[in-house]
Every structure is written in structure tokens, then in C-alpha cells.
Amino acid sequence: MAEVSLDVEAPIDAVWTVLADGWSYAGWVVGASHIRDVDTGWPSPGTRIHHSVGPWPLVIQDTTEVVRCEPSRLLELDARLWPAGAARITITLHARSASLTEVRMAEQVVRGPSTVLPKSLQDVMLIPRNRESLRRLSALARGRAQTPFH
Template identity: 60%
Template sequence: MIEVRMAVPTSVEQVFAVLADGWSYAGWVVGAAHIREVDAGWPGTGTRIHHSVGAWPVAVQDVTTVLDVDPPRMLELEARLWPLGAARIRFDLKATSDGCEVTMLEEAIKGPLSLLPAPAQSLFLVPRNRETLTRLSAQSTRKPT
């Protein structure tokens, strides 16, 4: 799996609260354009976010499903984007003296993108996932209004 880490200056619980808000995904997941629906019970195992990826008029509608969850330490997802395939994405959260270290691991597991070797996948996943974690950090540390 391709790995990206980021220190976030807030608690593990606050970062997980953003992960647990399925409606927030379009605000921090790079590529997500619109959330159509979030299953009741998100982020319980098997629940889904129904989303659109890409820009209108070529947006693709698909789903992201929770594979495993251990609040507030871990969330593992399968994000689909047919016809390109699907990816397994895992967020590991660890408390540090300065807040929280977020590790994001991702790999293409289905479809044509899964045929690419890890070094080729990392060429587009590392920059995308760094930006995703930057956005997650911003949402996690935003002060309530």
C-alpha cells in the first residue's frame, strides 16, 4: 500500500469526528465532487457513502464502503470509481505529544489501475493523498462557528 503521513495539531478524536462525518467527504477527499447520500450508521462496517467523482458533466456516481472501523483509531474503506476500478484506503490515527499523526494507506485493488505496479501507483497517489490529508487537517482543526 502507498503510505502518506501527516501531523495534525488536534486530538485523535477530533480527526476521527471528521472521518465519521460522511457528509464532509467532498470537502476534503481530493476528487470527490458531491455526496448524494450517507447510509445511516456511518461509519459502521458495511455502510456506504454514495458520491460523485469528477466535474460535471462527466461526473461518475459510485460508492465508498466501510470495510473495518476501530473508533477513534482506524477506518478502512473501499472506494469505487468504475470503470477505473476500486481502491482500499486505510486511515490510522495515533496520539502524539503535539496532537495526532494520521497515516493514510491506499492501493488500487480492482480494475485497470490495480494492474499498475506500486511505484507507478505512487506517482499519482502520493501527491493526491498529501493534499487529501492537508484538507482533512484543515477540517479537523477548524474552530466551530
């Protein structure tokens, strides 16, 4: 399982606000290029983000579904990217202080052709991508924390 973490200089509620906004997904998830729709009730279990992945015109249209949600604590997703497969992504939040949140992201390929890749190769591909995703999430959360209306 590829796992990364980052201390975000924002309150846990600001980080959760970004995660709970399905329309912001393409703003922080590396590779997501366009959000086509977000199910009403996101991020309740079973709701989905309908997204495009990749650069135009080579985009793949797929979905990411919420498996488990504990507001301001945990978001577990089933992220599809066919034909490559699907991954289980677990994002956990831990308040280190009123203005500092540890964000941990763990990703594991669970279905499709990518499951045959050795774990070390999966890590080489996933860890840098997920580190950048957390940096982008951090920037959005810091911006939300500084904005009086969110």
C-alpha cells in the same frame, strides 16, 4: 501500497469527528465532488457513502464502503471509481499528545484495470493526491477543534 502521513494540530477526537461525518467526505477527499447520500450508521462496517467523483459534467457516481472501523483509531474503506477500479484505503490515527494527532493513509488499488499499472506509477498518481487529502482533513479537524460546538 501508497502511504502518506501528516501530524495534525488537533486532538484525535476532532480528527475522528471529520472521518465519522460521511457528509464531510467531499470536503477533504481530493476528487470527490458531491455527496449524494450517506447510509445511516456510518462509519459502521458495511455502510456506504454515495458520492460523485470528477468535475461536472464528467462526473462518475459511485460508492465508498466501510470495511473496518475502530472509532478514534482506524477506518478502512473500499473506495470504488469505476471504470478505473477500486482501492482499499486505510486511515489510522495516533495521538502524539492531547493536541497533536498523526494521521496515516495507505491506499492500494485492489480491483479493476488500474491494477495492471506498475506500483511506481500508482504511487506517482496516489501519493500527491493523498497528501493533499490529508492537508484538507487537517484543516477541517483544526476547525472542529476550535469550534465549541461540534
